[in-house]
Each structure stands twice: as C-alpha cells, then as structure tokens.
Amino acid sequence: MNQVIDWISQPWPWYVAGPLIALVMFSMLFFGKSFGLSSNLRTMCSILGAGKSCDFFDFNWRDQMWNLIFATGLVLGGLITHLYLSNDQPVHISASTIAELQSYGIENPGKNVVPKEIFNWEALFTLKGFIFMVVGGFLVGFGTRYAGGCTSGHAISGLSNLQPASLLAVIGFFIGGLVMTYFILPYLLIL
Template sequence: MLVDMAVFTPWSALAGGALIGLAAGLFAVANGRIAGISGLLGSLLQSGGEGRDEKVCFLLGLTAAPLLWQVFLAMPQVHFSTAPWSLMVAGLLVGLGTRYGGGCTSGHGVCGLSRLSPRSAVATLCFMAAGFATVFVVRHLLAGT
C-alpha cells in the first residue's frame, strides 16, 4: 500500500486517532465493554449474544464514516502493490491471530494499552513484532524470488 505523502497531513491523522479514542471510550462507558473490533464482529456471528444492537450500530458507524467523508472531501488514492491472493492470505492470518491472541489491534493496542493492561502490552508487542518480521521477510528476503 502506498500513501501519497504530498496529500498526507498529520492533522487528519491526529483527528482520526482522537475520534478512535473517543469512540472506544464512549463504547466502554456506555456498555462496560472493550471496543475490540474482532471481538464485536465475532460475537455478532454467534447466536444469542447480548448487546447486539449496540455492536451493530458501532460496526455500522465504522463502515459509514468513510462514506460520509466522501460527501465532503475526496478519498485518497490507494494502491496495493501486491497480489490479491496475498491480501486474502494476510487477512486470514490476521483473523487467526486475533482469535489466538484474544483480541486485535483495537482491543489490545487501543483499549487495552489505555487501561495499562499487561496482557494487552504483551499482545501488542507480539503482533507488532510479527508485523515487522513479516515486512522484513517479504520485502528483503523474498523480494528477489
């Protein structure tokens, strides 16, 4: 994925981060639960989960936000420099990792670290290290193959 640095502004990134923090905080205060996206989505796929309406609204808000953004400003051009199959494999591996790790970047990295959870700190270090190692292997060791 390439980001056009000519149109990147740190202010939009800061505003996005603040909105993510605000949404996670409001979700925790209103529901007493962590706003981990993989956990929310996973619980919606199971029958008989409680708080279904709130979870659906939260996830719909995540998907509606970029659509609302397009009403006011053009979306940045995104270009993936990899094959579609590798993105699917990566998505599958991330999904498996969130199940084995008991959460994802939003659950551990945003909500867990803000609560000073040692478990979330270890999980965040593990998935960041795995990401760094994956990029190194793919970009430097497998680049010529």
C-alpha cells in the same frame, strides 16, 4: 462550505484525533464496554447461528448490538468519505520508499492507498495475490482469534484498561510487523 469540506477531507492531526479517541475510550469505560472490531465478526457469526456448532459463538449476541451499530457506522463513514470527501491527491510517502517500492515492481507508489498491482481481482489468481489476500487474510483471522482480539481491541481498549495480556499482544503485533516489513515482504514483492 467548501473550506469545511476541504478541512474534513484532509487527515486530522494527532492533537484532534488523539483526544477524540480518548473521549470515546473514557465513554466506553464509563459504560462498561470494551472496544474491538473482531468482536463484531463473532457477533455476526452468533446471529447467523454459529453457536449451534461452536461454543465460541454461543453467547447472548443481543448484548453486543451496540458494537454492530458501531461497525455499521464505520462502513457508512467509509462510504461517505469515499463518495464525498475523497480527493485525488497521492498518498505522501518518502522518496526513498517510492524508490524501494518501484524496485519491487510497484509502478506508482502512493497513487492509491494500496498498490493496484497486488490488490485487484486479477492478481488474486496469481501466486503473489493469493499469498497477500488469501494467506494474509487467514493469518489475520487466525492471529486475531489466537491473540483474543485484534490490534484495535488490544492497543486501544486493552491498554486503556491496563490489561497485561494486551500489552504482550501489542508488543507481539509490533515485532510481527517489523519482521514482516524487513524480512518477509521484500521477498513476497518480487515473486
């Protein structure tokens, strides 16, 4: 039993995770569904009555109940993983990345999934924390709405459906990620 838990608690290799994602996508295509996590937020807003004041949220949310069940599974899966499958092993990142992050004031890069120096309640009330969490969250939400979906919706579902708009969105996501990583993030980390 311990061997199974050890195997499950490690990141799955691409040759296991990739075919599983493909199987899910083929199943969704077969049943005429499209995948995207941002649509769950739209559904939740519609359930809470946002359709009364905004046409974007005015749709039959009952047709999207399967998506909410999927989102519930994500939360429960994350909870089970955190409680029962987590280990104390550091995140494996290269020595050069560790050195660079330390030069920006991150004390133990790789010890946690996200740097505790930036992502904690106390940091939220600093300029750096506000920019990362509040401004960054706003930009993610705005970008998701402006692009007509999130990275998972476009990159997994949209590209699987051969949608040209998703290809453009994914190209934009990658360009934005590269610009952020190399030109903006270093300056934000030294604030």
